Amino acid sequence: MYGVIAGGQIGGAGAAGALAATGFSTLAVIVACTTLIAAGLSIWKLAPRRRRNDG
Secondary structure, eight states, rough: SSSHHHHHHHHOOHHHHHHHHHHHHHHHHHHHHHHHHHHHHHHHHHHHOOOOOOO
């Protein structure tokens, strides 16, 4: 199951099987990115505004 994949190139359905064997999950990456973006936006909203001296 986790052995070396035979053959020089993998294409089509074989690529999906090989990707699953690596442990890479696209859904996990999307969830992580969404979480980081939401955390960044919440910190940005909590940060105090800059004061400008007009004059």
